[in-house]
Amino acid sequence: MRRKNGFTIIELLVVIAILSIMFLMILGMSRDQVGRAGLKGSANKLIGEIYNVKSRAAKENRSVAITFSSTSYKQHFWENGVWTPDLGDQSNPEGKTASETTITNYTNLAFNSRGILIDPITLMIKTNVTLTLESDQGEGIKVKVLSYGGIQSKNSWRDSNEYGAF
Numbered sequence: 001m002r003r004k005n006g007f008t009i010i011e012l013l014v015v016i017a018i019l020s021i022m023f024l025m026i027l028g029m030s031r032d033q034v035g036r037a038g039l040k041g042s043a044n045k046l047i048g049e050i051y052n053v054k055s056r057a058a059k060e061n062r063s064v065a066i067t068f069s070s071t072s073y074k075q076h077f078w079e080n081g082v083w084t085p086d087l088g089d090q091s092n093p094e095g096k097t098a099s100e101t102t103i104t105n106y107t108n109l110a111f112n113s114r115g116i117l118i119d120p121i122t123l124m125i126k127t128n129v130t131l132t133l134e135s136d137q138g139e140g141i142k143v144k145v146l147s148y149g150g151i152q153s154k155n156s157w158r159d160s161n162e163y164g165a166f
Contacts, residue, residue, distance in 0.1 A: 042101040043141040057111040065110035115149040
């Protein structure tokens with residue numbers, strides 16, 4: 001008996017059907033969903049960076065801060081009575097949010113060596129701080145840093161009038 005090389009017509013049709021379903025799923029993702037995914041990615045990256053700063057402060061037994069601009073953030077450490085930018089991490093010298101995502105109420109956060117939120121100027125324990133990330137489509141996510149160093153985030157909203165109190 002002779003062995004056949006190649007694929008049967010049924011095998012080819014199944015592969016084409018699977019590829020077309022995957023292609024339709026990708027095309028079905030609207031621009032809003034892509035923007036929302038970028039916004040959630042930025043929020044998760046920001047939360048991870050805040051946890052990184054908090055754990056770094058405890059690990060190095062010194063105060064560490066994170067400063068924000070509208071689209072990026074950078075770590076600083078307390079040395080000789082002055083906040084000094086961290087120049088040691090050249091792999092990611094400045095964190096950036098996803099394109100079309102901004103931090104609307106940017107501020108500075110600092111943690112003491114115990115991982116407690118402190119005021120970067122007075123170095124005294126600070127109350128909760130809420131950061132707001134917004135996309136160009138008017139959606140946003142709130143990230144609340146609690147005084148003991150915990151983090152909460154509020155799901156995205158469509159309009160800044162909808163999100164209400166945290």
